[in-house]
Amino acid sequence: MEDSCMLEEVKVVECCMVTPSEEMPRRGLWLSRLDLMMVNRGHTPNVYFYHSASGDGFFDVARLKAAMAKALVPFYPLAGRLGVDGDGRPEIDCTGQGARFVVARSELAADDFSARQPSPELRRLFVPGDIDDVMLAVQVTFFKCGGVALGTALHHVAIDALSAVHFIQTWSAFSRDGASDGAGAAAAALELPWHDRTLLRARSPPRVINPDALSVFLPLKNDPNIPLPEPSGAAVNEIFVLSKDHVAALKRACGGASTFCALSAHVWRCMCAARRLPTDAETRLTFPANFRRSLRPPLPARYFGNGIIMVGTACKVRDVVADGLEDQAPLAPVAGRIRDAVRGLDDELVRSTIDYLETAPTMPAARSMPATELRINSWLGMPVYDADFGWGKPLAMQRAVQQRAGLVYLADNGEDGGVRVLVSEPSSVLEELRGLLYAKI
Numbered sequence: 001m002e003d004s005c006m007l008e009e010v011k012v013v014e015c016c017m018v019t020p021s022e023e024m025p026r027r028g029l030w031l032s033r034l035d036l037m038m039v040n041r042g043h044t045p046n047v048y049f050y051h052s053a054s055g056d057g058f059f060d061v062a063r064l065k066a067a068m069a070k071a072l073v074p075f076y077p078l079a080g081r082l083g084v085d086g087d088g089r090p091e092i093d094c095t096g097q098g099a100r101f102v103v104a105r106s107e108l109a110a111d112d113f114s115a116r117q118p119s120p121e122l123r124r125l126f127v128p129g130d131i132d133d134v135m136l137a138v139q140v141t142f143f144k145c146g147g148v149a150l151g152t153a154l155h156h157v158a159i160d161a162l163s164a165v166h167f168i169q170t171w172s173a174f175s176r177d178g179a180s181d182g183a184g185a186a187a188a189a190l191e192l193p194w195h196d197r198t199l200l201r202a203r204s205p206p207r208v209i210n211p212d213a214l215s216v217f218l219p220l221k222n223d224p225n226i227p228l229p230e231p232s233g234a235a236v237n238e239i240f241v242l243s244k245d246h247v248a249a250l251k252r253a254c255g256g257a258s259t260f261c262a263l264s265a266h267v268w269r270c271m272c273a274a275r276r277l278p279t280d281a282e283t284r285l286t287f288p289a290n291f292r293r294s295l296r297p298p299l300p301a302r303y304f305g306n307g308i309i310m311v312g313t314a315c316k317v318r319d320v321v322a323d324g325l326e327d328q329a330p331l332a333p334v335a336g337r338i339r340d341a342v343r344g345l346d347d348e349l350v351r352s353t354i355d356y357l358e359t360a361p362t363m364p365a366a367r368s369m370p371a372t373e374l375r376i377n378s379w380l381g382m383p384v385y386d387a388d389f390g391w392g393k394p395l396a397m398q399r400a401v402q403q404r405a406g407l408v409y410l411a412d413n414g415e416d417g418g419v420r421v422l423v424s425e426p427s428s429v430l431e432e433l434r435g436l437l438y439a440k441i
Contacts, residue, residue: 010106010125010141014061017098021069024076028085029092031157032200033357034306037364038156039082039090043137044164045127045153045400049110052146053391059140059148061103064389067174068138072099074192075167075304077158082133092135092158100137102128110147110395117237118422123401127151136167150387151400160306161379162290166193168387175389193304200305206355212344213352216310217364220282220372229275229371233426235405239398240437244417254335261342263410263419264376265335267437271408272321274425274432275371279318285338286312287376289345296347309353313341317372369406379411380419398422 052058072079076094083093106125116122123129126149128137135158139151154164173186208214222228242250247259254262268285277283288308292299299307320334357363369375384397399409402424409422423433 009108010104012102012104014101014103016101018065018068018072018101019098020072020076020079020096021066022073024073024079024094024096026096027094028083029077029080029094029195030085030197031089031091032197032305033202033354033363034200034309035157035197036090037357038306039363041156043131043153043155044161045123045151046164046397047113047122047126047152047400048150048387048394048397049113050148050150050391050394051110052148058146058391059142059150059389061140063175063178064140065101067178067389068099068101068171070174070187071167071171075170077195077304078136078154078167080135082135082155082157090157100128100131100134102137102139104139104141106141107144109145110143110149111145113149117239118399118402119237120401120403123151125149127153127400147395150394156306159304160288160290160308161377161382162292162307163193163304165382165384165386166190166302166304169383172387172389178390191302193302194300195304197305199299199303200354202355202358203351206358208352208356208359210349210352212311213309213349213356215314216286216312217356220284220314220370222282222372223280226278226281228281229277231371231405231426232428235403235424236427236430237402237422237424238430238434240421240423240434241413242419242421242437246438247417247419250331253331255332257332257335257339258342259419260378260380260410261335261338262331263380263421264338264378265331267376267408267410267421267423268338268374269321269331269334270433270436270439271374271423271425271429272317273436274429276432277317277372279316279321281317281372282314283317283320283372283374284312284314285374285376286310287341287378289342291345291350294345294347295350309345309350311341311345311349313337368404371406374406374408376408376410379409381412384411385414 077092079096079098080092080094085091126141128139131137135155137153141149170190173190176186250262250266289311290308292303292307385393387394405425407424411420413420
């Protein structure tokens with residue numbers, strides 16, 4: 001079925017605001033420099049797909065709203081709006097105005113979409129649009145087959161992925177408790193979010209001691225005489241699933257490296273080959289890293305906000321991949337480079353990054369990455385499948401759209417031990433990548 005026809009098959013039947021179940025004091029929430037980097041990034045669109053469950057009241061809208069209203073009490077910034085303080089600095093105005101809640105119905109089936117690639121059409125179908133300064137918006141779409149799509153849009157200025165998962169866990173726990181006769185055991189077991197973002201203020205005076213804090217914001221310097229491939233079309237998406245056995249083989253090839261380091265090394269190598277990069281060019285891999293436990297003292301485990309910085313490693317293409325994949329150097333040293341970048345995440349790197357952003361004349365903007373760069377976002381180990389609102393865990397969870405070439409997402413493939421690898425690249429590169437990712441280790 002054509003996407004234009006699909007759009008006609010999803011009809012919004014209700015749109016409202018869900019406000020916190022208790023009155024909250026109005027105040028402005030100070031944002032760290034790491035939050036301010038995300039002001040223009042907008043909302044992160046994700047979608048969960050659920051098969052129909054037996055019994056009455058499947059995805060009962062009233063129950064979902066009541067649970068959200070309870071969750072918005074401890075997560076009150078998500079009921080606020082993006083505003084500015086008296087000095088013109090962006091802040092979250094904790095007004096209690098609420099989160100947008102949309103209900104839609106469709107003549108289509110959940111199975112038509114649960115295996116689809118992220119796309120602008122998928123977002124338009126299942127994730128609320130035109131939400132501007134709203135921090136949180138959700139859409140519950142009921143399919144003809146009885147299944148449900150739950151689309152979420154959370155503003156990146158308010159949260160990172162860990163904080164988003166924390167909110168979804170809390171909302172779903174309140175929903176599960178809503179169907180029980182107990183005293184809310186599921187929600188009571190959850191930890192409350194920590195909202196004091198002044199823990200991430202710049203030092204006075206700011207000082208950049210670790211030079212690695214700057215390097216990820218600066219473009220790679222390649223010899224202009226080295227010909228680099230030109231972009232070959234718009235980025236499209238493909239999800240590759242690596243089996244549990246494939247992941248285990250990669251980890252063995254990397255000398256027992258972590259799943260993230262082994263997979264990142266493999267994807268980096270395959271991308272260098274698929275892009276046909278010259279072996280004497282400089283290439284860089286970057287990734288957002290959670291630093292909550294790396295600060296001294298550590299941030300509260302449930303710090304609510306952006307507790308990530310970008311870290312990375314760079315080297316010559318020849319150090320990642322030899323000519324094609326026929327004459328490979330060992331993969332373990334590539335994984336070792338990534339492991340060293342992970343281990344380099346310490347208090348000084350984080351503080352130097354914040355201080356650099358404090359003194360920079362302008363905030364670093366999202367930019368198109370050259371073919372020599374790759375950014376890997378890891379959702380590995382995150383309990384994204386804990387989004388059980390009382391009717392079972394989701395069949396699938398994924399980004400609704402991703403249109404920036406050079407971005408990769410790693411996520412657990414349900415509970416089977418495999419990994420889903422979402423890659424955004426021009427179709428010509430994806431064609432090369434298909435064979436390389438699944439090549440024998």
